[in-house]
Amino acid sequence: MVEDKVVQQTLFHIPTDAKVMNELRSLPKLDLHRHITGSIDAETAVKIAAKYNVELPTYVASELHDLIYGPGKVSTLRQYFEPWDILNRLFVSPEAVRDIIMEIARRGVVEDNVIYAELRTSPRGFLGHSSFGFEEFLKAASISAEESERTYGVIIRYILGIPRHVFGKIPSRNRNKMFARLLDMIEPFYPRYFVGVDLNGEEEGTKDERFQVFFRMASDRGFNITVHAGEVGPASHIWYAVDQLRAQRIGHGLRAVEDVRLLRTLAERNCALEICPSSNKLLGLVSGIEALPLKSFQEYGVPFVICTDNPARCRTSLSTELFKITKSFGLSLSEIKEIAFSSLKYSFADAQTKKTLRSRIEEYCRLRDSFH
Numbered sequence: 001m002v003e004d005k006v007v008q009q010t011l012f013h014i015p016t017d018a019k020v021m022n023e024l025r026s027l028p029k030l031d032l033h034r035h036i037t038g039s040i041d042a043e044t045a046v047k048i049a050a051k052y053n054v055e056l057p058t059y060v061a062s063e064l065h066d067l068i069y070g071p072g073k074v075s076t077l078r079q080y081f082e083p084w085d086i087l088n089r090l091f092v093s094p095e096a097v098r099d100i101i102m103e104i105a106r107r108g109v110v111e112d113n114v115i116y117a118e119l120r121t122s123p124r125g126f127l128g129h130s131s132f133g134f135e136e137f138l139k140a141a142s143i144s145a146e147e148s149e150r151t152y153g154v155i156i157r158y159i160l161g162i163p164r165h166v167f168g169k170i171p172s173r174n175r176n177k178m179f180a181r182l183l184d185m186i187e188p189f190y191p192r193y194f195v196g197v198d199l200n201g202e203e204e205g206t207k208d209e210r211f212q213v214f215f216r217m218a219s220d221r222g223f224n225i226t227v228h229a230g231e232v233g234p235a236s237h238i239w240y241a242v243d244q245l246r247a248q249r250i251g252h253g254l255r256a257v258e259d260v261r262l263l264r265t266l267a268e269r270n271c272a273l274e275i276c277p278s279s280n281k282l283l284g285l286v287s288g289i290e291a292l293p294l295k296s297f298q299e300y301g302v303p304f305v306i307c308t309d310n311p312a313r314c315r316t317s318l319s320t321e322l323f324k325i326t327k328s329f330g331l332s333l334s335e336i337k338e339i340a341f342s343s344l345k346y347s348f349a350d351a352q353t354k355k356t357l358r359s360r361i362e363e364y365c366r367l368r369d370s371f372h
Ligand SMILES: [Zn+2]
Pocket: 033, 035, 200, 228, 251, 309
C-alpha cells in the first residue's frame, strides 16, 4: 500500500511532454547563435518580397516553404544553403533590412519568448554587390535593434560573420586592408549593437590562417570572438580557432569529442560550444539528437549552450531545441533550465545588458515559484 502511494506520487511528479514544452516556451531564453538569413520563414519572405517588389518563384507562403525548406534532410553544406539564393534577394534596401529584422524579432523571437538574441550577419554591401553600402546596412541594423527593444522588449545584438569562402579568395594584401576597414566601420556600433565577430562558411578548402590577422585585430580592439569550427571539419580546426584566432566560443565544435586534450583545454579556458541540435541533424552530422556528444562535454566540464543556428531553415525554435535535448537525454526540468540560463553567462552582452537580462530571469523564477 505504502509502495503504491510512492509510485503514484512519483508518477504525479513526472512532467508530461505538454508540461515540459509549456515550461520551455514560457522560459525567458537567450539565443547566442542565430543567422539572420536562416531565420527568414516563408511567410516573412513573401511579405517582404511583396512590399519591395522582389521576384520570388511563388508568392504563396506554403508553396515557397515547400520549395525552399521542403526536404527534411540535406547531404551537403551547399544544399543546406540553397534557400539563401532566394532569401538574399530580399535585402534590397536599408528599409527592407529593417523590416526583415523586425519580422524575425516579432515572429521568431517574441513568439518564443527569446529575450536576447545574438544575430549573425555578413558584411552585407561591403564588397559592392548590393544597391546600398555596408554603412547603411549597419545603421539599419542598429535602428531595428533599438526598435525591437522598444516595441517588443527583445534585446538584439549582432555578430559580424566573415564568410571563409568569400574572403579566402581575396589576395592577402587587399584582404587585410579590407579587414581593417570592416573593423573601423563596426567599431562605432560596439558594444551597443555589434558585440563580436565570427568566422563561418565552408570549413574545408579554405585555410583559416588567412583570417588570423582579422581576429587578432578584432581581439586587440576588444571585440568578442566566436568561430564556426569542428562542425564538418576536424578537431584541429577548433585548436586553431582557440589558439590562433583567440575564439572565446566555438560554433558547433562537435568534433572536439575526438580529442581528449582539446576537451580539457576547452574546459580550462571556459570556452563554450554553441550547440545547434536540429541544424546538425539536418546536415546529417549526427544520426539523431541523442547522438550529440553532450555527455562527453559534461564529463570533461566543457561548457555548452543550446542555440538555433538557422531556425527557419531547420524548421525549429529555441523552445523546440531545448525540448529535443530534454527528451533525448532524459533531463529534468531543472537540468534543462540550468542549461538554458547558462547562455547568459556566455553571452557577449556588456555588463549592463547582462544585469538587465539577469533581473528578467530572476523575476520569472520568482513569479513561477510564488505561483506553484
Ligand atoms: Zn551557424
